[in-house]
Amino acid sequence: MTATMDDDALTQVLRKTILALIKRHGVDLTSRQLGVFLTVYLTAGPHTVRGLAAGLKVSKPAISRALDQLSELSLAQRKVDPTDRRSVLVQQTKAGDAFLADLRRVMVAGTEHLAAAA
Numbered sequence: 001m002t003a004t005m006d007d008d009a010l011t012q013v014l015r016k017t018i019l020a021l022i023k024r025h026g027v028d029l030t031s032r033q034l035g036v037f038l039t040v041y042l043t044a045g046p047h048t049v050r051g052l053a054a055g056l057k058v059s060k061p062a063i064s065r066a067l068d069q070l071s072e073l074s075l076a077q078r079k080v081d082p083t084d085r086r087s088v089l090v091q092q093t094k095a096g097d098a099f100l101a102d103l104r105r106v107m108v109a110g111t112e113h114l115a116a117a118a
Contacts, residue, residue, distance in 0.1 A: 016110040021103065027073060032058065036066040040076055040090050041100050047090040048081070075099055 022028055029037065035056055040047050043055075049067070053060045067090060070076040074095040081087040 013107060013110040017103065017106050020106045020109075024102065024106075027075075027099070029069070030066070032056075032062065033066045033069050036063060037070055037075055037096065037099075041092055041096060045089075045091075046081075048087055049090070050087070052090065070096075 036052060039052060039055060049060050049063050053063045056063070067076060067078060071078065074093050076096055077091050077093055078088045079091055081089050
């Protein structure tokens with residue numbers, strides 16, 4: 001991907017990525033679920049519901065609902081924090097690692113398609 005890619009090209013990559021993911025996996029994450037997923041996988045942890053809510057500036061129940069869906073799809077899992085049993089840690093999964101790798105492949109393919117068209 002070039003550093004000079006314009007806004008329209010970036011929007012097209014996003015559109016192509018989302019459509020490809022829907023077609024490939026049948027996984028239809030909301031923007032909030034995708035935001036939580038990417039935060040868990042691309043930022044340093046440990047991640048907690050409280051920390052995710054603060055970082056994404058949404059309520060704890062909104063994070064819990066997003067995590068319910070991510071857990072159901074095996075893209076993330078909750079685990080009680082052994083050092084503070086009142087706190088729940090959000091952890092990555094092998095299925096989530098695979099989803100992220102696929103997301104990256106789809107995005108690269110979208111940028112290559114744009115470069116070929118230019």
